[in-house]
Amino acid sequence: MSGFSELRLDGVGRRFSGKDALADLDLTIRAGEFIALLGPSGCGKSTALNCLAGLLPLTSGSIWQDETRVDVLPPEKRGFGMVFQSYALFPHMSVRRNVAFGLQMRRLPKAEVARRTAEAIRLVQLDAHADKLPGQLSGGQQQRVAIARAVVLEPSLVLMDEPLSNLDAKLRLEMRTEIRRLHQSLGLTTVYVTHDQEEALSLADRLVVLRDGRVQQVGTPEDLHARPVNWHVADFMGFRNMLPLTAAQASGEDVVLEGEGLRLTGTAVGPLSAGADVVAAVRPEDVRVAAGEGANLIAATVEVVEYQGRELAVEVRTDRGRPLHVRTDQRLAPGDAVTLTVDPHRLLAYPLAPGEQVPAPLAAAEAVPS
Structure with a gap:
């Protein structure tokens, strides 16, 4: 995977119709970290992720990968992988072809495409399902295909937008473990959006709690669980x-x-x-x-x-x-x-x-x- 030491968001902001959806976001993400962006609906967490991905241009601020400014680059030039809430798989393609698609678009040699695709499918434990269509898989299996499709590109950063919200309670627990295992085994740097505080606490190295587009607190799961910095964070973190x-x-x-x-x-x-x-x-x-x-x-x-x-x-x-x-x-x-x-x-x-x-x-x- 493309190496970097840190990803830095400096004063990142995004406005819609004159209203701040995200304002003055300052955050430094170290290589190998798992960061969760957490908060209720409308707090700005998905806006922050889409700004990182390049799907939304910034209204203010900048994003740096070490000494390279990346917010001026189109999404395909940033080298980031993205896992969506909706899976976004091609329904007419097999698991193998879905995972290989991004590599083929980069015109890599066939042998390398085959090797990396097989390795990604093995990592998410779907070898037995490689020739099935998405419609023949369970929700959890489809989500694992989406994760394999992201990591096969060997991205410097993986962005996940509420990837487990469409799954039932049992599958959510299983996939939480799977995502953490992949993050650790592949040495990924991950930014993960969720509104579920339990999910964020169990997965992340650090949490970023947002409210009305502004950062309320950044800290470890232990910090936020034991000592929320204000009552809005406490309310969201389970102080009912x-x-x-x-x-x-x-x-x-x-x-x-x-x-x-x-x-x-x-x-x-x-x-x-x-x-x-x-x-x-x-x-x-x-x-x-x-x-x-x-x-x-x-x-x-x-x-x-x-x-x-x-x-x-x-x-x-x-x-x-x-x-x-x-x-x-x-x-x-x-x-x-x-x-x-x-x-x-x-x-x-x-x-x-x-x-x-x-x-x-x-x-x-x-x-x-x-």
Whole structure:
């Protein structure tokens, strides 16, 4: 594969009809890294990928591969491989011909085309299906053909745009492992777009979280899982419990929060002063059913219980009507009165900007699993 040390995006932006879809994206990707661009629909992650691929021209900024500026090159001159959400296979061509197509367009010798095609098909474990048409394959097999077609070109960078979103849950898990295995075994540099935080955490070396076209946080999976930089990132990264409270006391990272009939001790993320409006964020798995004594106690009533194997996903409602999400191995039933507790180090307090509103919690029937 074409070697490079780093790929650098400097102030990359893209506007549509005068509105920023992507703004001031600065990112350096090291050779061999797996980078996930993560965020909700409309956050700019696919726009960033299409700018990298050359499918969209930049409105501002530049893209460099070491000392070579690549955003001025057409897509076919950049040497990048692309895996689409839709697979985009030729339905009338066999697996072998689909994989070989790009090599043939480059007019490589027939023997080299045959060798590289066979090697790519072997890597994705589709030797037995090489002469089948795409319509004869499962969704997971078709996605593996699309990956083989990308890597057979020996690209310096592989771009993947939500490649698993059309697969069922079991296949998604299998293909996640397959993609990571190929990334490691081939020494690929990969940029991967997804809206699935679990998928991003399991695959990526570093995550880039976007919101409204702007980078919110760049970090390792551990960084983003444990310490989101703001409440928008926390909300997206699975901190389903968001409480609008007030900082009654603040000393360094230690903060006492009050509101909605609660008095809780938490950990400030960023500077906080007494009297400030905050969003207190905590993951469902960090809310525990307590024995009724100690600190950070919350009285609540169980409303909805979902069986999830060894654990239950439980929605409760506090005395003031605030819904909270809990994961527990204790057997609970709707109507049970419970006392909950939260470790102060797991309850993160974020400053709320003037005029900023915390989204209202979803009703139980609309709740999205974390």
